Amino acid sequence: MPHSLSLTAIPGIPLVAPGDGLAKIIHDCALAAGMPLQSGDVLVIAQKIVSKSENQYVDLRSITPSARAHEIAVVVEKDPRFVQAVLSESSDVVRYQKNVLIVAHRIGVVMANAGIDQSNIDHSDDRENILLLPHDPDASAERLRTELFEMCGAQVAIIINDSIGRAWRNGIVGIAIGAAGLTTLHDLRGEPDLFGRRLEVTETATADELASAGSLLQGQGAQGMPVVLVRGFTPPKQDAPRPATALVRDKRIDMFR
Amino acid sequence: MPHSLSLTAIPGIPLVAPGDGLAKIIHDCALAAGMPLQSGDVLVIAQKIVSKSENQYVDLRSITPSARAHEIAVVVEKDPRFVQAVLSESSDVVRYQKNVLIVAHRIGVVMANAGIDQSNIDHSDDRENILLLPHDPDASAERLRTELFEMCGAQVAIIINDSIGRAWRNGIVGIAIGAAGLTTLHDLRGEPDLFGRRLEVTETATADELASAGSLLQGQGAQGMPVVLVRGFTPPKQDAPRPATALVRDKRIDMFR
Numbered sequence: 001m002p003h004s005l006s007l008t009a010i011p012g013i014p015l016v017a018p019g020d021g022l023a024k025i026i027h028d029c030a031l032a033a034g035m036p037l038q039s040g041d042v043l044v045i046a047q048k049i050v051s052k053s054e055n056q057y058v059d060l061r062s063i064t065p066s067a068r069a070h071e072i073a074v075v076v077e078k079d080p081r082f083v084q085a086v087l088s089e090s091s092d093v094v095r096y097q098k099n100v101l102i103v104a105h106r107i108g109v110v111m112a113n114a115g116i117d118q119s120n121i122d123h124s125d126d127r128e129n130i131l132l133l134p135h136d137p138d139a140s141a142e143r144l145r146t147e148l149f150e151m152c153g154a155q156v157a158i159i160i161n162d163s164i165g166r167a168w169r170n171g172i173v174g175i176a177i178g179a180a181g182l183t184t185l186h187d188l189r190g191e192p193d194l195f196g197r198r199l200e201v202t203e204t205a206t207a208d209e210l211a212s213a214g215s216l217l218q219g220q221g222a223q224g225m226p227v228v229l230v231r232g233f234t235p236p237k238q239d240a241p242r243p244a245t246a247l248v249r250d251k252r253i254d255m256f257r
Numbered sequence: 258m259p260h261s262l263s264l265t266a267i268p269g270i271p272l273v274a275p276g277d278g279l280a281k282i283i284h285d286c287a288l289a290a291g292m293p294l295q296s297g298d299v300l301v302i303a304q305k306i307v308s309k310s311e312n313q314y315v316d317l318r319s320i321t322p323s324a325r326a327h328e329i330a331v332v333v334e335k336d337p338r339f340v341q342a343v344l345s346e347s348s349d350v351v352r353y354q355k356n357v358l359i360v361a362h363r364i365g366v367v368m369a370n371a372g373i374d375q376s377n378i379d380h381s382d383d384r385e386n387i388l389l390l391p392h393d394p395d396a397s398a399e400r401l402r403t404e405l406f407e408m409c410g411a412q413v414a415i416i417i418n419d420s421i422g423r424a425w426r427n428g429i430v431g432i433a434i435g436a437a438g439l440t441t442l443h444d445l446r447g448e449p450d451l452f453g454r455r456l457e458v459t460e461t462a463t464a465d466e467l468a469s470a471g472s473l474l475q476g477q478g479a480q481g482m483p484v485v486l487v488r489g490f491t492p493p494k495q496d497a498p499r500p501a502t503a504l505v506r507d508k509r510i511d512m513f514r
Contacts, residue, residue, distance in 0.1 A: 003265065003266045003268065003474065003482065004263065004264065004265040004266065004474075005263070005264050005473065005474065006261065006262070006263045006264075007261065007262050007263075007264075007470075008260065008261040009260045009261065011260065095512045095513075097512070100512070102512070104425075109425075110424070110425040110426075163461070166423060166424070167367070167423070167424040167425070167506075167511070167512075167513035168361075168366075168367040168424070168505070168506055168511060168513060168514070169367075169432070169462065169465065169504050169505065169506055170442055170460055170462065170503065170504050170505070170506050171442045171443075171460040171461050171462025171463075171465065171504060172460065172461055172462060173461075173462050173465050173466050173469070174466060175426070185427055185428045186428075203427055203428040203429065204420070204428050204429055204430075204472075205426060205427065205428025205429060205430050206428075206473070208426065208428065208430050208469070209430050209431060209469040209470065209472055209473050210473065212430070212465070212466040212469035212470060213264075213466065213469060213470035213473065215461075215466055216262065216463070216466050216467065216470065216490065217260065217261075217262065219493060225260065233473065236476060246427065247426050247427050247428060248425070248426065248427070249424075249425055249426055249427050254424070254425060255352045255354070255357070255359070255424075256352075256424035256425060256513050257425070
């Protein structure tokens, strides 16, 4: 177990546009801030800038809503084209009511609006853009990790995080939607506790805890700092890396689907 | 927004016993480690040591299970006395099946077994002790905060955290079950985003994110470090303090109860 860790928002990350090389931006900003990346670092990267760099924009005007999208749109009181975009990104509709549309994104995460949102997107031109999650966030994380390694030789771990609502609790928290180079879920079964008993609780969602920690520094609004460097993190045990999809509970064993 | 924060597990916290003055233990250990508490610090304290200091032990042999406890015990395959202890701590049973008993604790938190567990408890004597959550975790946090202020003049914030399972996701994460001296839930409605639009998402569960961050250092097992000092945290906006109960979604508006 680590005894201390630090989290620092990497300063100077510019607004990201489609096609921007995100790994290079992060690498250069970290270097310019006097904190060159090191092996063992964990980078918590806001989903939004990954999506932007991958051009996951969709113009609402290009979408033709289905009958189902129209039906749901009436209930949730949202633009039917937006509802169609949500449905197209989802494997299941979990719940909906006025103002709320909770789905299982096709990557498995249960979240409002399939993680699509319309904030922090430039509407200054005449398009009506929305921004989807990265197509495959685990693959995006792996790619960023590889590119950073090739750039500077550091073996860093990557978490792509987003903020989501939860059952039973108010407020959103950061979770990991993509990850590479670390174990997202630690199986602690069989580890002895302080008195030598076996722990009953089996798994800790380490990557979600890191995602929440990073979220404390990222902010949602005008002072957004989308990349947080976590230094000093030691996993509770050395397991093989697992992607963020390991954090998704299989629908068949989920009591709340 | 802060740009950097550090988390340090305070070394040397001894095993805590009923009646121990937890504030003094934390104060002295922080001082001995060369990191005297300062105003603005956030202490993330594992529920278990608060419960122990408040003698929230119950001897299973003192419990007589109700008919309902017996019924549920057959399904969940747990000791009916343990099930009775869980029911006595709960306002509602949310779900149960083999090995799983999810309830709403009377403080509102939906969690397995009402947060009662049997690990990290000394069974070396002939009692069959289990350990309940603190009776009123927000009050415990407030008391610790006041005692620490009287001891050293520092205005610290306190989070009492526990690790819980979630709907839809694997693995447990730290959440705040008690809090004092900070805003557990930040209302960001009306804050402008990068392009001057109003943010749609309204509330961030800051205290849960801090609780998860602290959990990364606390560990579950033999190297338990139950108190984590967070330094450098600046809340996203200055709101009046709110307790951890503000994080509990009202049952009447919860779609997953």
